[in-house]
Amino acid sequence: MISYPDDLTHPASPAMQRYAAEVYRLQEQRPYVGLAELAEHLDVSAQAVSRMVQRLKEAGYLVHKPYRGVRLTEAGERISLPAIRRHRLIEVFLVKVMGYDWSETHEVADVFELGVNEVIEDRIDRLTGHPTRCPHGDPIPTRDGIMARLEDMSLIHLASGEAGVISRVRTHDPARLRYLGSIGLVPGTRFSLRSCAPFNGPLRLTYAGHDEVLGYELASAIWVERTADEAQAAD
Numbered sequence: 001m002i003s004y005p006d007d008l009t010h011p012a013s014p015a016m017q018r019y020a021a022e023v024y025r026l027q028e029q030r031p032y033v034g035l036a037e038l039a040e041h042l043d044v045s046a047q048a049v050s051r052m053v054q055r056l057k058e059a060g061y062l063v064h065k066p067y068r069g070v071r072l073t074e075a076g077e078r079i080s081l082p083a084i085r086r087h088r089l090i091e092v093f094l095v096k097v098m099g100y101d102w103s104e105t106h107e108v109a110d111v112f113e114l115g116v117n118e119v120i121e122d123r124i125d126r127l128t129g130h131p132t133r134c135p136h137g138d139p140i141p142t143r144d145g146i147m148a149r150l151e152d153m154s155l156i157h158l159a160s161g162e163a164g165v166i167s168r169v170r171t172h173d174p175a176r177l178r179y180l181g182s183i184g185l186v187p188g189t190r191f192s193l194r195s196c197a198p199f200n201g202p203l204r205l206t207y208a209g210h211d212e213v214l215g216y217e218l219a220s221a222i223w224v225e226r227t228a229d230e231a232q233a234a235d
Contacts, residue, residue, distance in 0.1 A: 012061065012079040014114075018042075019052050020061055020080035021087065023072050029170070032069035081141040086113050086121055088134035093124045095135045102135040102186075103177035136177075137168025137187035137223070155193070155203065155214075155222040163192045164224040171221040183212055185222060 022041055026033040039049040053070055056062045061076035072080065090109040094100040100108065132140055132148070139148040152167035166189045169180060180186065184207070191207035200216040
């Protein structure tokens, strides 16, 4: 786990926190986040991203490497965590209380969170039983700014014959989430990887009485933790 004290010298606006939160999510999978990718994920113009990146850079919240992209500083990570917490708590609330499907929550939460303050956030936390993961399996930071570090990896990095449990699903694409939900490949599902074709070919999984073949791209969005018990994973 990593925690950050409340020693920021530059106040961050909600918009700055939102941008920092998206950079945080994306940089978990790569060293630097490209500006075009950031604009796509936030659904804003390239000009808007450039302006905000400059503000964040001047405030000391991120570094910008030409031709590579941006990465948060420690201060940038600190300001991102409240926004990440709020978003993921709202996603849990949408599923547990309001009956949304996990494939619908990301975009709805983007709008919902704009009207949520700390009082409402705390009420959501209590109503949903103080969750530690969002519906997609991502960890929810604590109010103190502590984010659990997961020891997981993409499914594509497992070898044939290995077993595991799905830790989280790292895509916001509604169609992919609906499909994975329909076949039961959700966080907490135990499985065995029977085969993986070379050269980014398909992977074959067995789990809970199912035998499924997944394309490489879809499989890369499924993050897992290795387990030793292959027989249990395939049950």
